[in-house]
Amino acid sequence: MEVLKLATAGSVDDGKSTLIGRLLYDTKSMTDDKLEAIERTSKQKGYDYLDFSLATDGLVAEREQGITIDVAHIYFSTPSKSYIIADTPGHVEYTRNMVTGASTSQASIILIDARKGVIEQTHRHFFINNLLRIKDVIVAINKMDLVDFSEETYNKIKADFEELMKKREYQDQTITFIPVSALKGDNVVNRSEHMSWYKGQTLLEHLEELDQKDIYNTGTPRFPVQYVIRPKTDDFHDFRGFSGKVYGGELSVGDEVIVLPSMTRSTIKDIYFYDKKYQTAPRRSSVTITLEDEVNVSRGDMLVKVGDLPTVDKQLTATISWMDGASFIPGGKYVLQHGVNKVLAKVDAIEHKINPDYSGIEENVSALQMNDIAKVRFRLNKPIFYDKFKNHRTNGSFILIDSRTNNTAGVGFIE
């Protein structure tokens, strides 16, 4: 069954948890025991409606403060699709969680409170979705019940958002507006009886129709070698298989390939998945490949098709999103993990900081703090084999690890 990974973004009290709860409830994905637990706790707290956030705010601190701190993953399915929602907190200080949630998602939902309209937070949410080049963005204008289901209010918010869209860098992003009331259930799964002026799809109808299959199929296959398989058994004495995941395109038996960084040329002999051979390894399949020639290949090397080389370089410029408590400074050294490959990186210069609310850039920045986004130049101790993020989602991104703490301190999108 097709799996659709979705991220949600909204400010505090925009009703994000309620929307997710409504999706679960109306698709009958919430089991009776979980529903009873929500009913019990809602009643205990004296609420006169069901507080669905109780289902998703999994940590004690979250329930105490009534806010979402960390990304939670929620699962539901319809007869045609499995959905995974990365529920990301909307606070200013949690930009890192939004970037994280969006990085694994194919589509996203931005929530707007119909009473408040487009606010500064909305700019941030949209900026991050656009930075991460999420193909499908749904703008759910929520709490329509509190503005008398007014078409005028909806149109005003839509116009404001369209104004914001003019500033985006990634123009091919598809944006869909849906007026909803998560609390009352209007236009989430079931069509609203209060908004006959809205002729579009409900949220779920829209999600069901999204066809994500080929969006990231750039036709540029990259095969970073994860692990070399040498069974050394009597049956497979000379077997040397290179296992990994195929990104950006597909590879087939007979394809002529180049091994990076050695630049050795060979041909794909067999493609294995478990104990069977296949003709083609599709995008995102975890396979094991053998080559016609005896070639020296180890973890971190990459197979690419002849005539389709990535950039091989020891220097790069990237937009980074900084996620660590310790500040990021020019001259600082980090472990740069690009796919499964790790190299050392030195910060050459911070070119400028980018305000994630579309208010422009700041030059002459001496350091970056958590949640900052900036354009940065790096020098590496060894070349890596990369593409631009706009051309290749996986081969154009990396993470930065602080070797003092081993924490994942930031993420970069290569330009």
Next chain:
Amino acid sequence: MSTLTELIKKSDTLIGDERPSANALEHEAIYIIREVAAQFEKPVLLFSGGKDSITLVRLAQKAFWPAKIPFPLMHIDTGHNFPETIEFRDKLVEELGVELIVRNVQDSIDEGKVVEETGKYASRNMLQTTTLLDAIEEFKFDACIGGARRDEEKARAKERIFSVRDDFGQWDEKNQRPELFDMLNGEIEIGQNVRVFPISNWTELDVWSYIQKENIEIPSIYFAHKRNIFLRDGLIWSAEDEVVFRAEDEQVEERMVRFRTVGDMSCTAAVESYADTIDKVVAEIRDSRISERGARIDDKRSEAAMEKRKQQGYF
């Protein structure tokens, strides 16, 4: 040992379809398991004999074929297992030709490291943590692969795929490493270890559908069978072993039941069911209105039961 002709014959039958399975979750899990083998020196797969860990074993086989799984399996034995699970475990390990390590909660009790719970709800589920942490230290394991899923419970929903634990095995839930794209950061200090959850994104139905499709053998208690049981708090408890405490006024009766999870017997209740084949089980799960952990008394102790256990090092 195979002869050459046998080998050639074998490789002829090996040719599959044009493309391998389109199950994205399966490819994701295999990728994660390979990252563990590549990034860590001493990984181990935590094996309980339950369906999730059996699924993990199949995924690990797929990840490294034609080589053997390059790490041992470890069972933290509460001593309160369903006998069917242990028989199954031993058979599987023999077929795979991998090493099995067993560490017993009973030993931790005998050594005075933990105290057995008493009373109506006594369980050894909590006690497993101590035995697990001791075994990690004993073998210096730096990565423990487990079959936990995010859909099981809301604290689990916050768990990373590579989840770092400190020297005391503790989970710092408010300070977790962000996980971006497919990149898994397995860098740790000496003494720390990582819990790895390759099937994080699978649901209960995904696991059952996979078992069905792959035709994976599982212990018989997952299928409907006649069992002597008694009822307590609306849950069905096995009355066939001494392990589950039963008060004198709790009447034993025979019913058709099966187990949806196979944990420690003392905290795992059965469900009434006539699903005696894998197809019927999948159909039953698809229509179920009760979550899998609805029959686990360990989660009912409080709203934060799982989070608390995890902070202390529970798997």
